[in-house]
Amino acid sequence: MERRKFLKDALKAGVGMAVGLTIPEVASAKGAGKAPPLPWPYVKLDPKKVADKAYRGYYEHECCDGVFAAIITELQEKVGGPYLGLPLTMMWYGGGGVAGWGTICGTLNGAALIFNLTCKDFKPMIDVLCEWYQTTPLPTYVPCEGPYCKKPFPKSVSHSPLCHVSVQRWCKIATVYFGETVPYNSKKRSERCARLTATVAAKTVELLNAYHFEGFRPKKIKGKQKTKMDCRLCHEVTMKELS
Amino acid sequence: MERRKFLKDALKAGVGMAVGLTIPEVASAKGAGKAPPLPWPYVKLDPKKVADKAYRGYYEHECCDGVFAAIITELQEKVGGPYLGLPLTMMWYGGGGVAGWGTICGTLNGAALIFNLTCKDFKPMIDVLCEWYQTTPLPTYVPCEGPYCKKPFPKSVSHSPLCHVSVQRWCKIATVYFGETVPYNSKKRSERCARLTATVAAKTVELLNAYHFEGFRPKKIKGKQKTKMDCRLCHEVTMKELS
Numbered sequence: 001m002e003r004r005k006f007l008k009d010a011l012k013a014g015v016g017m018a019v020g021l022t023i024p025e026v027a028s029a030k031g032a033g034k035a036p037p038l039p040w041p042y043v044k045l046d047p048k049k050v051a052d053k054a055y056r057g058y059y060e061h062e063c064c065d066g067v068f069a070a071i072i073t074e075l076q077e078k079v080g081g082p083y084l085g086l087p088l089t090m091m092w093y094g095g096g097g098v099a100g101w102g103t104i105c106g107t108l109n110g111a112a113l114i115f116n117l118t119c120k121d122f123k124p125m126i127d128v129l130c131e132w133y134q135t136t137p138l139p140t141y142v143p144c145e146g147p148y149c150k151k152p153f154p155k156s157v158s159h160s161p162l163c164h165v166s167v168q169r170w171c172k173i174a175t176v177y178f179g180e181t182v183p184y185n186s187k188k189r190s191e192r193c194a195r196l197t198a199t200v201a202a203k204t205v206e207l208l209n210a211y212h213f214e215g216f217r218p219k220k221i222k223g224k225q226k227t228k229m230d231c232r233l234c235h236e237v238t239m240k241e242l243s
Numbered sequence: 244m245e246r247r248k249f250l251k252d253a254l255k256a257g258v259g260m261a262v263g264l265t266i267p268e269v270a271s272a273k274g275a276g277k278a279p280p281l282p283w284p285y286v287k288l289d290p291k292k293v294a295d296k297a298y299r300g301y302y303e304h305e306c307c308d309g310v311f312a313a314i315i316t317e318l319q320e321k322v323g324g325p326y327l328g329l330p331l332t333m334m335w336y337g338g339g340g341v342a343g344w345g346t347i348c349g350t351l352n353g354a355a356l357i358f359n360l361t362c363k364d365f366k367p368m369i370d371v372l373c374e375w376y377q378t379t380p381l382p383t384y385v386p387c388e389g390p391y392c393k394k395p396f397p398k399s400v401s402h403s404p405l406c407h408v409s410v411q412r413w414c415k416i417a418t419v420y421f422g423e424t425v426p427y428n429s430k431k432r433s434e435r436c437a438r439l440t441a442t443v444a445a446k447t448v449e450l451l452n453a454y455h456f457e458g459f460r461p462k463k464i465k466g467k468q469k470t471k472m473d474c475r476l477c478h479e480v481t482m483k484e485l486s
Contacts, residue, residue, distance in 0.1 A: 033324075033327045033328055034327045034328075035327065035329055035330040035331075036330070037330065038330050038332050038333065081276075082330070084276045084277045084278065084328070085276050085277075085278050085325070085327070085328020086278055086328065087278040087279070087280065087281050087283075087325070087360070089280070089281050090356065090359055091356075091359070092365070093356060093358065093359040093366070094355075096466075096469060097469070097470065098347050098351065098352065098369065098373075099355065099369040099471075100366070100470075100471055101347070101369075101373055101404055101466070101470060102469050102470025102471065102472055103346050103347035103405060103470075103472070104340075104341050104344070104346035104347050104352075108341065109347075109352070112336045112341055113333065113334075113336060115336065116332075116333055116335055117330070122335070122336055122342070123342045123343070126336060126341065126342040126344075130341075130342075161341075161344055161346055162346060163470070164468060164469040164470035167469040168468060168469065184469040223339075223343045223344070225345075225407060225427055226340070226343075226345050226406060226407040226427040226428075227340065227343075227344060227345025227406070227407035228343055228344045228345065229345055229346070229407070234477040
């Protein structure tokens with residue numbers, strides 16, 4: 001049904017008029033609209049433009065989709081083709097570490113999908129992003145709109161790719177910074193996550209630009225015990241139990 | 244460039260021959276193949292068929308894509324339309340808790356995207372799946388092919404949606420069961436994850452069938468401290484630090 005609509009649109013846009021084919025005839029073309037194999041072509045994007053989009057995107061469909069849609073809409077506009085087949089809200093589920101479960105930070109999950117779509121070396125690219133994420137004071141993005149326009153915000157180092165660890169560490173630092181308790185369910189924490197969404201989206205684009213246009217080659221991180229996270233962050237007790 | 248290739252393929256498939264349009268003329272059709280808004284239509288699927296596909300899919304592109312591609316290929320065949328625009332290896336990145344980082348179990352990440360694509364209530368659907376995942380002895384699927392054909396395998400309760408916790412708990416139980424150390428990087432552990440991929444894919448389809456055809460309505464789980472995980476599993480020490 002949808003394929004018919006797509007082809008109907010294509011016909012409306014000019015193909016059909018010169019042709020005189022009926023819609024069912026066009027719709028019967030096998031493989032029409034089928035996604036080509038990955039990776040898909042990437043063109044150089046502007047990290048600042050993507051960051052601004054991602055900041056706004058956070059307040060619409062949360063962190064994961066914020067990163068994803070900010071980059072995909074740019075690629076839909078500049079490359080078109082297969083990117084048009086991806087629905088813009090499909091990564092909404094990744095918000096709050098997957099539907100609020102506090103597992104992987106949604107910004108990383110959204111960016112990871114972008115790497116999978118655009119890079120042969122998507123795994124080491126994800127490694128580079130995660131390593132940067134957990135060792136860098138974030139967020140660095142400052143918006144030029146909204147209630148916190150141009151206001152500085154505290155930064156924290158997460159030491160982890162996990163949403164709830166990252167959030168709790170920031171809240172602790174923000175509580176000292178603002179001189180009042182900043183809980184995980186506050187507007188300030190949302191704003192921090194919006195800025196983080198913008199920051200990670202910009203970093204993802206910088207890495208993609210470097211990979212595709214500046215010869216950057218990422219180095220894969222070796223894991224152990226089925227993780228690349230630093231076990232010591234959480235497990236003084238349970239690692240013994242597990243070993 | 245890719246759009247041109249895609250349209251070239253469409254032309255080859257039959258549209259062009261009868262038409263005589265040049266590729267640039269067709270490529271200029273604006274909005275061709277644009278994804279319609281979510282959720283997309285869902286038809287009843289066979290959990291057993293999907294499980295068998297997912298089991299094989301694990302050995303091709305790991306756990307996350309194993310669940311995702313097993314369900315999407317069925318929907319591509321039975322619904323077609325917008326599902327054809329999704330590339331089958333796009334969730335490969337989710338393997339091993341996102342590129343081996345050991346965060347969210349890839350099977351849950353892949354299933355979560357399926358819920359986002361097909362259900363308005365995707366968040367509580369994810370809650371139901373995660374809660375089942377962390378409280379049920381898994382995996383239950385037994386393959387009828389491959390080196391472990393029809394062989395029983397030990398089950399474990401993960402108490403967590405995290406890959407590396409889930410894996411380590413299973414390895415501990417498997418070590419007792421098989422009477423020899425079963426490390427995280429063993430063939431037996433891979434087979435366990437292949438069976439888990441099949442088990443979660445089947446459960447996802449059962450939940451989708453129940454939601455779309457049997458009136459099942461999921462209940463959202465309330466989180467705290469930006470997570471729905473049980474903090475006590477890991478944090479006897481660091482929760483104090485964070486509070």
